[in-house]
Amino acid sequence: MILPARSSAPRFGARRLRPAAVLALAAVAATGCSPVLEVKAAPAAGNPGCATVLSHLPSSLAGLPRRATTGTSTSAWGTPSGVVLRCGVAIPGPTTLPCGTVNEVDWIVSESGDTRTMTTYGRTPAIEVLMKVDDTQAGAVPAQLGPAVALIPAARRCIGAADVPPPPTR
Template sequence: MHRRPRLTLTAALVGLAVALSGCSRAVKVVPLEGADEDPVCAQVAAFWPDTVGGQPSRITAADSRTVAAWGDPAIVARCGATPPGPTTDQCLDIEGVDWIAVPIDDGVRFTTYGRDPAIQVLVPQEYATEALVMPAFTAAADVVPQTLGSCT
């Protein structure tokens, strides 16, 4: 009579362990400050792509729709970045969206230019070119009007 509750408890603990191990595969992403309260970022999140550069979407550890991830290593997108001001960094027009490209230790950080709030996309160096990755973000970026200038 006491065995059945133990088996149930054991099954529950195994289920908990499986659930927790699934969480460890979630991409650790920190939402940008204030993004969750920004109604524009909520609209942007509705346009996060299903795939990026052929990579499927991934679960993020953040409880926020303003962040998203794809592939392994993860391509990460976040809405709510401070719009960059004038810069000498490379500015690219990709499908009508201006992006500032800044090399980082393990890839490139792309930030929309001329849009408030800005969208930031972190692309690991394993993904060869922005031409394969960045077009996936056109619909999300187009949610935010380009009112603060453009690449020249």
């Protein structure tokens, strides 16, 4: 039996697959300690503005590392998750809920049980951020998200009672 001569050139795929396999294993190992968080995508998650924001989110938020999520246009930080972000939620209309401005971004704030929900106001698509009410780093969250969220232009601003002119006198 005659065997073909061996070439000194690497066989197709033998060395080319090795770096790819190492990268794949590294990706699995990196996420192995922090399982993917299931987060339901918002109705308008496919809005191009969401992709812009998501690509500019910080890798850590209020000292928590960013982790993988299942939903389109979602993100989370911390294990267990301390902060969850969803882009493309319903755009809020006028409200009596508190609305504050942090780094040029208006946020409507509501609390239910032990969860604080902050929703951007005046921006399309709207972004919702959920966190624990007792989070001592809660003030850092809107400040650190501001640069990414501000990439969506504001069409409206929060106003309060001081912004409403008094009725004309007769």
